[in-house]
Amino acid sequence: MAVTEYAIDISNVGFKYPDNEEMSFSGLDLKVPKGERFGLFGPNGAGKTTLMNLMTGVLIADQGSICLLGNEMGKQKNAVNRLFGFVPQDFSLYGELSPVENLEFYGALAGLNKQQIKQRIDELLAVLSLDDVRNKEVRKFSGGMKRRVNLAIGVIHEPAVLFLDEPTVGVDVQTRHAIINYLLELNKNGTTLIYTSHQLSEAEGLCEEVAMIDSGKIIARGNIDQLLAEYKQDDLESLFLNLTGKELRE
Amino acid sequence: MMYKLWATIVKDTRVLLRDKVGISLMFVMPIILVVVVTSIQNSTFQLVSKNRLQILIDNKDTGKNSAQMIKAIGNIGLFKVTEMPKGQTNISDAMHNTDAMLGIVIPANFSQRVAGKAKNVSDKAMTSFGLGDSTKKATEAKDVDPLTLYYNPVLQESMRLSVKGALQSALQMVESRETLRTLYFSINEKQLPEKLENEMLNNRTPINDVPVSKDGTKTTPNATQHNVPAWTIFAMFFVIMSLGGVVVKEKRSGSYIRLKTLPTSYHITLISKQIVYLVVTIIQAAVIFSIGMFLFPYIGLPALNPPSDILALIITTLICGWCAVSYSICVGVYADTQEQSNGFAAVSIVILACVGGLMVPSFAMQGAYKTAASLSPMHWCLEAYYTLFLEGGKLKDILNNLLPLFIITLVIQFVTFLGLKRKNLI
Numbered sequence: 257m258a259v260t261e262y263a264i265d266i267s268n269v270g271f272k273y274p275d276n277e278e279m280s281f282s283g284l285d286l287k288v289p290k291g292e293r294f295g296l297f298g299p300n301g302a303g304k305t306t307l308m309n310l311m312t313g314v315l316i317a318d319q320g321s322i323c324l325l326g327n328e329m330g331k332q333k334n335a336v337n338r339l340f341g342f343v344p345q346d347f348s349l350y351g352e353l354s355p356v357e358n359l360e361f362y363g364a365l366a367g368l369n370k371q372q373i374k375q376r377i378d379e380l381l382a383v384l385s386l387d388d389v390r391n392k393e394v395r396k397f398s399g400g401m402k403r404r405v406n407l408a409i410g411v412i413h414e415p416a417v418l419f420l421d422e423p424t425v426g427v428d429v430q431t432r433h434a435i436i437n438y439l440l441e442l443n444k445n446g447t448t449l450i451y452t453s454h455q456l457s458e459a460e461g462l463c464e465e466v467a468m469i470d471s472g473k474i475i476a477r478g479n480i481d482q483l484l485a486e487y488k489q490d491d492l493e494s495l496f497l498n499l500t501g502k503e504l505r506e
Numbered sequence: 507m508m509y510k511l512w513a514t515i516v517k518d519t520r521v522l523l524r525d526k527v528g529i530s531l532m533f534v535m536p537i538i539l540v541v542v543v544t545s546i547q548n549s550t551f552q553l554v555s556k557n558r559l560q561i562l563i564d565n566k567d568t569g570k571n572s573a574q575m576i577k578a579i580g581n582i583g584l585f586k587v588t589e590m591p592k593g594q595t596n597i598s599d600a601m602h603n604t605d606a607m608l609g610i611v612i613p614a615n616f617s618q619r620v621a622g623k624a625k626n627v628s629d630k631a632m633t634s635f636g637l638g639d640s641t642k643k644a645t646e647a648k649d650v651d652p653l654t655l656y657y658n659p660v661l662q663e664s665m666r667l668s669v670k671g672a673l674q675s676a677l678q679m680v681e682s683r684e685t686l687r688t689l690y691f692s693i694n695e696k697q698l699p700e701k702l703e704n705e706m707l708n709n710r711t712p713i714n715d716v717p718v719s720k721d722g723t724k725t726t727p728n729a730t731q732h733n734v735p736a737w738t739i740f741a742m743f744f745v746i747m748s749l750g751g752v753v754v755k756e757k758r759s760g761s762y763i764r765l766k767t768l769p770t771s772y773h774i775t776l777i778s779k780q781i782v783y784l785v786v787t788i789i790q791a792a793v794i795f796s797i798g799m800f801l802f803p804y805i806g807l808p809a810l811n812p813p814s815d816i817l818a819l820i821i822t823t824l825i826c827g828w829c830a831v832s833y834s835i836c837v838g839v840y841a842d843t844q845e846q847s848n849g850f851a852a853v854s855i856v857i858l859a860c861v862g863g864l865m866v867p868s869f870a871m872q873g874a875y876k877t878a879a880s881l882s883p884m885h886w887c888l889e890a891y892y893t894l895f896l897e898g899g900k901l902k903d904i905l906n907n908l909l910p911l912f913i914i915t916l917v918i919q920f921v922t923f924l925g926l927k928r929k930n931l932i
């Protein structure tokens with residue numbers, strides 16, 4: 257594995273969906289240092305999910321390169337995929353199975369052995385307060401509990417980089433606090449967080465660095481305090497509206 | 507790799523076992539189908555062989571030939587003959603009232619016309635023998651008015667044709683008898699002795715029917731032997747109702763996308779599903795065959811006789827099951843919603859069963875339907891099962907059925923791969 261200071265290094269990336277005439281991205285550059293808590297924000301249709309999919313290898317860039325911890329995406333897929341975790345917005349878990357059974361399955365696919373899986377399941381269910389329902393079917397869970405299981409699946413293999421696509425959407429305040437606190441704890445232990453959300457107040461508490469994206473272009477990038485000072489705004493939401501406008505999007 | 511595969515198999519098995527509706531669709535429904543269809547086919551068979559079709563006769567003739575015609579119809583053995591109820595004049599109404607499936611109207615001049623026709627033939631024969639008066643003109647014969655056969659539209663075409671054939675045979679018997687009697691009288695000027703008449707008319711050469719099997723056995727096929735293998739194939743394709751939905755659900759939930767971000771191969775997911783559901787199809791076949799062999803005799807149905815080549819049966823079941831599973835995954839990959847998957851699945855397997863010969867024998871199909879049959883995996887599987895169950899065939903006898911089935915399965919797998927690629931799922 258390569259040694260690098262960047263968790264993500266996107267260089268001159270271009271991408272176009274087969275059905276679209278216009279490029280979603282063209283000549284995009286973005287670097288996220290290791291250990292950072294990085295937020296990616298933008299209005300609907302700005303390209304956040306596409307960029308997230310490119311960074312996680314779900315989509316392959318048409319031009320340029322994306323390196324994860326110095327390893328180019330699309331090459332040595334299995335080795336690279338061990339380095340990161342992905343928490344999608346959808347509950348990509350099996351409702352018929354219990355949290356333990358879901359984690360056993362995803363843990364095995366993430367490359368852990370039986371003993372490691374058992375140990376991680378016990379740790380995660382305890383820290384995410386899912387121990388009492390460890391053997392109950394997930395489909396009977398509330399939205400907040402499902403979000404926690406979704407998060408546990410993404411981190412079961414202790415990834416160095418964690419991608420989170422709206423990890424707290426639709427949950428109550430208590431669950432949001434629990435999830436954010438857990439993410440901060442992970443970051444403290446060295447995990448790089450790459451996070452996207454429409455909850456900008458939440459992002460202010462979680463992220464150190466942010467990038468605003470619109471129409472496939474990064475329109476602002478930097479430390480939250482510096483950006484607020486630069487654009488003379490009080491909070492991230494005002495900054496967001498200032499940069500992306502108040503017109504309704506798709 | 508093996509641990510990942512094992513974990514995926516465990517996951518797929520758990521998901522399957524918790525899908526109660528899916529399991530009932532895959533097991534209970536096909537079993538009900540096999541039992542019901544076999545019972546109905548068996549009762550249809552018994553309707554002809556034991557119970558007999560009720561036939562209502564409206565005899566407007568008063569002569570002896572019509573009486574003999576009625577007797578001849580009764581002697582065929584297919585029918586339970588009933589005379590028109592007194593006071594009833596319309597045969598259609600009478601059929602409704604008596605639940606008779608068939609009705610025959612014998613015209614008023616039937617005996618007279620049959621006798622006239624016989625006299626005409628006799629005169630011509632006498633002249634031809636040189637025994638008659640060559641100057642005398644043969645008796646003019648008017649055509650016999652047709653008998654009219656009424657039938658319930660429920661009666662299938664094939665059954666109606668059989669009935670017509672049987673009635674023609676009875677009519678020919680009556681006409682031949684009358685001709686023989688007239689000719690005898692013309693030659694000997696006395697009545698044909700009854701004993702001689704019976705010898706001449708009833709001494710027919712018998713026809714033996716022998717099923718031709720590959721192993722030389724002469725077991726007579728029955729409704730069970732025909733239906734159980736056929737509907738077992740249908741049952742195996744019923745996995746689509748569960749598996750197709752599972753694949754759609756995984757796609758929609760984002761599980762496939764998540765799998766793309768994990769250090770694993772999509773092959774594991776596909777192989778796991780194929781293993782788990784192949785086991786399901788084998789269990790389905792084993793359960794249905796066992797019901798045919800052991801339960802059917804207790805519910806008044808003929809028992810299923812297993813084929814002599816069990817290895818060939820297992821191989822056929824494996825390939826058929828694999829094809830059914832591959833088809834199910836393919837439908838799941840292309841369908842966008844579970845409703846789409848279930849709707850298409852239900853209709854497509856019925857169409858495949860129709861063109862594959864499960865509902866109409868493929869040997870009776872013509873032209874394009876024959877070609878369509880060869881594209882249905884169910885057709886090749888059915889041919890293989892029939893060779894084993896009905897003809898006593900061995901593995902070598904079904905290789906020409908298994909090869910196309912195998913090729914169709916590979917084509918389905920390739921189409922699935924294209925779908926997964928196109929939808930960016932792998």
